[in-house]
Amino acid sequence: MNIKSYPYILIAPSILFLLAFFVYPFIEVFSQAFTTSNGEITLKNFDTIFNDFNFLPSLKNTLLLALVVVPVQLCMAIGMSLMISKMKKGRDTVLYIWTIPLGISDLAAGIIWLALLDQNGFLNSFLFSVGIIDGPESWLNYNNPVAIFAAIVFAEIWRATAILLVILVSGIGLIPKEYYEAAEIFGANAWVRLWKVTLPLLRPSLQTALILRTLLAFEVFAVVMILGGTNMPVLMGEAFNWAFSYRDAGAAAAYAVVILGLSVAFTLFYLKVLHVPKEAQI
Amino acid sequence: MSNLNQDVSLEQEIQAADNKNKVWKWLFISSAAFMISWILFPIYLLIVSALSSAEVVNGWPKAFVPEFDMETLQFFMNYYGVLGALKNSLIAAVFTMVISIGLGTPAGYALARFEFRGKETFRMMILLTRAFPMPLLALPLAVIFINVGLDDTLFGLSLVHAALALPFAVLITSSLFLGIPVELEEAAWVLGCNRWQAFMKVVMPLALPGLTASAVFAFVISWNEVFAAAVLTINNQTLTAFLVQSLSSSPAEVKFAGGLILIMPAILFLFVVRKYLFSMWGIANR
Amino acid sequence: MTTISIENVKKSFGDAHILKSVSLDIKHQEFTVLLGPSGCGKSTLLRIIAGLETQDTGVIKIGDRTVSHLPPKERNVAMVFQNYAVFPHMTVFENIAFGLRMKKAPEQKIKENVERTATLMHIDHLLHRYSGQLSGGQRQRVAVARALAVEPDVLLMDEPLSNLDALLRLQMRAELKAVLEASKTTTVYVTHDQVEAMSLADRIAVMNAGRIDQYDLPDEIYNNPATEYVGSFIGNPPMNFISPTFQRGDIPEGATQLGIRPEDFDVSTEAREDYWPITILTRERLGSHQQLSAELNGQLFRVNIANEIDVSSGNTLYLKPKDDKKRWYSESGKIIL
Numbered sequence: 001m002n003i004k005s006y007p008y009i010l011i012a013p014s015i016l017f018l019l020a021f022f023v024y025p026f027i028e029v030f031s032q033a034f035t036t037s038n039g040e041i042t043l044k045n046f047d048t049i050f051n052d053f054n055f056l057p058s059l060k061n062t063l064l065l066a067l068v069v070v071p072v073q074l075c076m077a078i079g080m081s082l083m084i085s086k087m088k089k090g091r092d093t094v095l096y097i098w099t100i101p102l103g104i105s106d107l108a109a110g111i112i113w114l115a116l117l118d119q120n121g122f123l124n125s126f127l128f129s130v131g132i133i134d135g136p137e138s139w140l141n142y143n144n145p146v147a148i149f150a151a152i153v154f155a156e157i158w159r160a161t162a163i164l165l166v167i168l169v170s171g172i173g174l175i176p177k178e179y180y181e182a183a184e185i186f187g188a189n190a191w192v193r194l195w196k197v198t199l200p201l202l203r204p205s206l207q208t209a210l211i212l213r214t215l216l217a218f219e220v221f222a223v224v225m226i227l228g229g230t231n232m233p234v235l236m237g238e239a240f241n242w243a244f245s246y247r248d249a250g251a252a253a254a255y256a257v258v259i260l261g262l263s264v265a266f267t268l269f270y271l272k273v274l275h276v277p278k279e280a281q282i
Numbered sequence: 283m284s285n286l287n288q289d290v291s292l293e294q295e296i297q298a299a300d301n302k303n304k305v306w307k308w309l310f311i312s313s314a315a316f317m318i319s320w321i322l323f324p325i326y327l328l329i330v331s332a333l334s335s336a337e338v339v340n341g342w343p344k345a346f347v348p349e350f351d352m353e354t355l356q357f358f359m360n361y362y363g364v365l366g367a368l369k370n371s372l373i374a375a376v377f378t379m380v381i382s383i384g385l386g387t388p389a390g391y392a393l394a395r396f397e398f399r400g401k402e403t404f405r406m407m408i409l410l411t412r413a414f415p416m417p418l419l420a421l422p423l424a425v426i427f428i429n430v431g432l433d434d435t436l437f438g439l440s441l442v443h444a445a446l447a448l449p450f451a452v453l454i455t456s457s458l459f460l461g462i463p464v465e466l467e468e469a470a471w472v473l474g475c476n477r478w479q480a481f482m483k484v485v486m487p488l489a490l491p492g493l494t495a496s497a498v499f500a501f502v503i504s505w506n507e508v509f510a511a512a513v514l515t516i517n518n519q520t521l522t523a524f525l526v527q528s529l530s531s532s533p534a535e536v537k538f539a540g541g542l543i544l545i546m547p548a549i550l551f552l553f554v555v556r557k558y559l560f561s562m563w564g565i566a567n568r
Numbered sequence: 569m570t571t572i573s574i575e576n577v578k579k580s581f582g583d584a585h586i587l588k589s590v591s592l593d594i595k596h597q598e599f600t601v602l603l604g605p606s607g608c609g610k611s612t613l614l615r616i617i618a619g620l621e622t623q624d625t626g627v628i629k630i631g632d633r634t635v636s637h638l639p640p641k642e643r644n645v646a647m648v649f650q651n652y653a654v655f656p657h658m659t660v661f662e663n664i665a666f667g668l669r670m671k672k673a674p675e676q677k678i679k680e681n682v683e684r685t686a687t688l689m690h691i692d693h694l695l696h697r698y699s700g701q702l703s704g705g706q707r708q709r710v711a712v713a714r715a716l717a718v719e720p721d722v723l724l725m726d727e728p729l730s731n732l733d734a735l736l737r738l739q740m741r742a743e744l745k746a747v748l749e750a751s752k753t754t755t756v757y758v759t760h761d762q763v764e765a766m767s768l769a770d771r772i773a774v775m776n777a778g779r780i781d782q783y784d785l786p787d788e789i790y791n792n793p794a795t796e797y798v799g800s801f802i803g804n805p806p807m808n809f810i811s812p813t814f815q816r817g818d819i820p821e822g823a824t825q826l827g828i829r830p831e832d833f834d835v836s837t838e839a840r841e842d843y844w845p846i847t848i849l850t851r852e853r854l855g856s857h858q859q860l861s862a863e864l865n866g867q868l869f870r871v872n873i874a875n876e877i878d879v880s881s882g883n884t885l886y887l888k889p890k891d892d893k894k895r896w897y898s899e900s901g902k903i904i905l
Contacts, residue, residue, distance in 0.1 A: 003622075010392035011404055013385045014452060021419070021445035022411055028422035083314055096556050097318050100325070103548030105506030107522050111541030112328045118534065122327050125344040158324060166559060212412065219415045222508040222526055226537075229530075236509065239421065243513055249425050256418040263415055465653035468620050471640040472647045473718060474670030487657045 029260070032253035045254040049242070058233035059258075061224075065149075065234070066217035069156045073213065074206075076157070077164035082194070084165075085172050095169070102162040109159035110226030117151050117227070140227055148228045155223050160216060164209045171205025172198065204281060207274040214266050218259055235259050325545065332542035336535045358539030361532070367524035368543065370436055371505055374520055377440030378447055378504035383497045385444075386451025391481075393452065394459035395467075411449045419445065420510035427514065434516045442510045447500035454499065454558075458492040459485065495558035498551045505547060569596045570631050570721040570754045572617065577626030579612055586612045587623070588778040594771075599748060599755045601765040604775035605801070610758045611726055613775070617756060618724050619643050630721055641670070646715035647724040650731060652707040654699040660686070660710050661695040667718035685713040688747055705736045712744070716751060723748070723755040729764065741767060762802050766790070774798045796901035799827050805859065808869035809897070820904050823896035827903075830859070831872040832893035836886040837879070843886035846871075848879055860885070 036042050049055050084095055101109065116122045119138040127133045139147040175198065183193050199206075221236040235255060243252035332355060333348040358364055392398070393405065420442050424433065432438035462485055470480035511523040519527065525540045552559075572594040579587040586609045594600045602610040615621040617628060619640035628636045635643045646667065655663050664682045673681075686692040689709040699707055708728065715723055728744075729737045745768055748755055759765055765772050766786045773783040774797075782794035793799035799807035812819050812826045836843055846862040853875070860871045862885070871887060879885055896904040 004398070007392040007396035007398040007401070010388040010396075014389040014448060015404070015407075017381075017385050017448060018407065018411065018445065021423070021441055022414075022416075025419040025422040025426070026414070028426065029419065032422055032425065080317060083310065083317075086310070087314075092556070094314060094318065095559075096553065097321055099556075099559060100321055100549055100552060102559075103502050103506070103552040104545050105508060105522060105548075107508045107525060108506070108541045108544040108548075111525075111537050111544075112324045114534075115328050115331045115538055115541075116324060120340065120344065122344055122346065125346075158320070215415055219417060219509070222522070225526060225529060236415075236418075239418070240509065240512060243421055243424065249421065252421050256421050259415055259418060463651060463653065465649040465651055466655060468618075468640075469647065469649060469653040469655070469714075470666070471620065472618055472645060472724075473667035473714070474641045476639065476641060479670070484655055484657075 029253050029256050032249055033257045036250065045250040048248070048251045049238070049254050049258075052238075054233040054238055058235050058238045061149075061232055062218060062220065062235045062262075065152065065156070065220060066214055068153055069160075070210070070213055070217055072153075073157055073161045073164055074210065076161050077168050077209070078199075080161070080165050081168040081172055082198070084169050099162045099166055101159045102166065104159060105222065106156075106159060106220065107222035107226070109155050110223040113151060113155040113158070113223075114226055141231070145231065148232050151227045152220075152223055152232070155227060156217070156220065159223070160213065163216070164213055167205050167209040167212070168202065171202050171209075174205075175201045203274050203276045207270055207276075210274070211267050211270050214270070215263050218262055218266075235262075325549075328538060328541055328545070331535070331538040334535075336533070340534055354535040354539050355542075358536050358543070361536050363519070363524055363528075364521075364536075364540070367519050367521045370515070370518050371520040371522070374436045374440045374443060374511070375501045375504040377437060378443040379497045379500045381440060381444035382447035382451040382500040383455075383493065386448050386496075387455045387493065389452045390455025390457075391459050393456040395464065408449045408452050411445075416446045417442075417507065417509035420513045423510075424513050434514070434518055436515070436518055436520075439511060439514045439518075439520070440504065442514065443504040443507055444500075446507065446510075447503045450503070451496055451500055454496040455489075455493065458489050458496070461492075462488050492558055495555040498555050502548050502551050506544070571596050571629075572722060572754065572756065573627075573629040574613070574617070575627045575629075577613070577616060577623045577628065579609075579616065579621065579623050586778055587616075590626075590778070590780055592773060592780060592783060594754060594756065597752045597754055599757065599768060599770040601769035601772045602756065602758045602775055603760070603762060603765040603769075603772050603801075605760055608775040609778045610760075610775045614724055614726055614756060614758045617722070618645055618647050643722075644718075644720055645722040645724055646718050646720035647726065648708075648711045648715050648728045650727040652699075652704075652711040652728075652731070654702075654707045654710050654714070656699045659696050659698055660691060660702070663699070663710055664695075664714045664717045666714065671718070681717045681719070682713075685717045688716070689713040689743075704732055705740065708732060708740060712747070716747075716753075720753065723751075723753045725755065725757040727759055728757075730759070730761070737764075744768065762804070766802075774801060776801075792895065792903065793827065794903050796825060796827065796897050799895070799897075803829060805830055805870040807895075810864075810867055810869060812896075813865075820896045822898050823904050824899045825897040825901075826889070827895040827897055828889045828893060830870045831857075832890045833871055833873075833887045834890060835871070835873050835877060836888075837877065839886055840888075843888045845884050846887055848881055848883050848885060850881055851879060862887075 033045050034041055034043070036044060080098060084091060084098075087094060104112075114121070117139060118124075119140075120136045123139075124133060124136055140151055141148075179197050179201070180193055183197050188196060219236050220234055221240065224232055224234050224237055235258060239252050239255035239259065242248045242255060327346070330344075330346065330348040333350050333352070334345075335349065335351040335353045336357065389404075393401065423438075423442055427433040427435075427438045432441075466484050466488070467480045470484045471477070475483060506522065508522045508526055511520045512526050515523050521540065521544060525532075525537065525544075529537070572592070574590060574592040574594075577587055577590045578585075590609070590613060592600075592613075602613060604610045612621060616623050617630075619635065619638060619642075622637065626636070627634060630643060630645070654660075655666065658666070661682055664685060665678045668678045668681060682695070683692065686695060689712055691706060691709045691713060694702065694706060694710075699710070702710065708731075711728070715725075729740055732740060741764060748768075757768060769786055771783065772786055772789050774781045774789060776795075776797045782789055782798045784792075784794070789798060790802055793802065793807060796809055800809065807827045807829050809825045809827050812823065834843075839845060844864050846864045849861045849863055849868075851861075852859045856875075857872050858875055858877075860873060860879070862869060862871055871885075873879075873885075877885075898904055
């Protein structure tokens with residue numbers, strides 16, 4: 001066998017697999033969204049979801065959630081990764097603890113925060129013991145959309161900051177410390193070094209981190225189901241409902257197209273805004 | 283006299299700088315400690331809930347220490363459908379692991395060791411998969427699976443999970459193989475190995491810990507995945523699908539026990555792979 | 569008889585022609601050094617002999633066997649790599665035994681060979697260590713022992729000393745020379761270090777941009793560089809090349825350049841017949857001698873003179889190239905005999 005054919009033989013299984021389970025369903029999602037069950041081309045599915053009373057709230061909630069959660073997480077992750085880079089003793093332990101949520105699903109995160117914020121949960125028990133409230137009080141009900149939203153924000157920040165942290169820590173690790181020393185010798189203090197050296201050189205990592213995190217924010221689903229139930233519709237949850245509860249694959253596919261569209265739009269946005277020319281990278 | 287004054291002011295300056303340093307150090311340590319408890323405390327409280335009896339879980343006010351009562355966990359294990367769901371989660375995760383590592387390792391090796399036409403296109407395709415919300419692809423696949431008889435099967439679900447995990451497996455293994463000097467393989471060839479022998483005798487033993495780590499990663503991806511699992515399984519629910527779909531009907535203690543069971547393997551596995559976390563992400567994010 | 573015969577070997581990577589038709593005949597038991605700057609193709613040629621790369625065209629023979637398209641394992645060669653390539657997951661013993669085990673040698677022979685070569689390389693006390701517990705120099709020794717243990721027809725070495733620090737390199741160089749002389753294995757050794765080449769080689773092949781400019785005994789390479797390139801690559805400082813327009817006496821036909829080494833001048837502080845008046849630009853005292861950078865009619869060149877001559881920058885000195893040391897080169901840079 002010719003040695004030139006080796007790499008193709010090695011990647012062929014992956015390619016075939018991705019064609020079958022990435023490319024093909026990707027095309028299929030569009031065809032399902034834009035056809036009726038008889039195969040006619042139609043916009044009926046989009047009509048269905050746009051006219052559904054949950055569509056606009058779910059779009060609004062998803063975007064709002066991403067808008068609030070992602071910037072907070074970014075700032076936290078930058079701060080935490082800078083702290084990690086300054087640590088000597090215990091660095092590995094701290095890093096391990098801070099990245100534990102990486103292995104925790106949004107479902108489990110939702111359950112954890114439910115234990116805290118439930119009617120007879122730990123938060124209420126604490127407030128009761130210090131005398132702020134008189135008995136179990138339900139925060140997470142439909143009368144209190146702000147509380148539900150805040151609970152989801154907390155759970156999301158708790159769960160998904162780790163992924164940003166890991167990307168940024170490895171990005172900071174790639175910056176040679178001579179750059180900081182050079183900046184310091186020329187009189188830059190820590191603050192200036194952060195803005196003039198660290199963050200600019202970290203832009204490729206920031207870009208990856210933001211893309212990944214924002215897409216994950218559009219996929220938010222189980223946390224919301226647990227903490228908000230039906231009181232807080234989001235896009236992914238609606239897609240699930242149409243597919244699972246209403247058995248309407250076309251409408252679910254239409255939701256999927258909306259989410260995909262948002263994802264692509266934001267990815268392109270980040271790629272453009274945080275673009276670093278190849279020759280200007282480390 | 284003036285000399286002495288200078289000395290005093292210098293001493294004061296040093297003292298001031300020292301104090302400033304101490305303040306910074308204190309601030310640093312306390313904020314690190316705060317972030318540590320921000321992560322750990324909610325997990326602790328989940329453990330407290332899961333290790334308390336049903337009355338305590340549903341009681342008022344809650345205690346902040348566990349009573350180490352196994353009743354809730356036992357109740358959870360005997361709750362209708364839980365054991366099956368747990369088993370299904372394990373099976374799907376193992377399938378996912380085998381498929382993604384089995385397919386991903388050769389591709390990772392090809393990326394690390396060969397120059398070939400189309401290499402960049404392949405790499406782009408791999409990276410591209412991450413710019414899409416992959417669980418969504420479960421929606422069309424649910425329809426397709428009905429047609430090919432894979433609906434409501436763990437194998438079908440693992441195929442979707444493997445599509446999620448495969449890109450990671452390819453990137454992680456390729457970085458692993460890149461980290462093993464090609465000269466080690468060449469030395470083995472010169473000393474009488476063919477390509478396969480050299481791979482098995484030299485590359486595999488060195489890559490094994492990293493391969494294990496990426497297999498664990500694939501396992502966790504499947505174990506944690508909710509959306510595709512909920513869409514694709516009905517009778518063969520995984521644990522995540524089971525918990526999501528019985529949210530309104532199951533009592534609180536079942537949720538908490540389920541939450542604990544869900545996070546346990548993830549925490550353990552992360553501990554096992556912590557050494558590779560960085561090399562995995564460092565390269566996987568290029 | 570293990571000779572190596574390389575005929576018209578060509579190799580390109582994409583548009584880069586790394587080897588442009590190389591031919592070389594290496595004699596039985598000879599130590600050949602491939603010498604040249606980085607990118608000249610010397611490592612590629614070595615890897616082609618090993619079978620790690622395949623030539624685009626051309627024939628490789630080891631002894632009477634044509635090995636052009638055989639995989640490395642069927643060529644009965646051994647190789648020492650620049651970064652040693654000592655397997656980190658095996659003990660020193662297992663590393664050295666690796667090649668013999670692949671050949672399914674009997675256990676007794678494996679043990680004998682490992683112990684013999686380990687003793688030879690002074691690492692017999694390290695046999696149960698792992699490579700992570702060894703210093704760079706010790707790893708180097710393991711790599712050489714591993715190569716010798718298989719009793720190869722041909723030993724190939726790719727810059728084996730370049731990762732060692734200067735002092736250790738000198739020591740290893742002397743040791744390698746002794747070991748390889750004793751082993752009598754036909755050896756091809758790649759380096760960019762001319763001193764290493766001069767000290768180790770039975771014969772040196774000087775490579776330049778994918779070609780072999782000269783393949784000869786070290787002294788011949790130094791004294792009679794076949795091309796201007798060889799003269800300017802070997803020697804420190806290298807040979808001077810001077811346009812001979814002001815030279816009196818015979819100039820061979822077609823000669824455009826006079827090649828003369830810095831130490832091959834008669835020196836005078838006073839003007840004499842046939843001596844060139846040169847202006848000294850800089851003077852460097854190097855302990856054993858002093859080195860001058862000088863200028864004559866706008867041409868720059870270097871001269872080594874004895875410490876006793878007292879000159880300084882700006883002075884004029886009178887030089888005459890020694891007649892028997894003059895070498896003449898044609899327009900295309902080739903020596904005229």
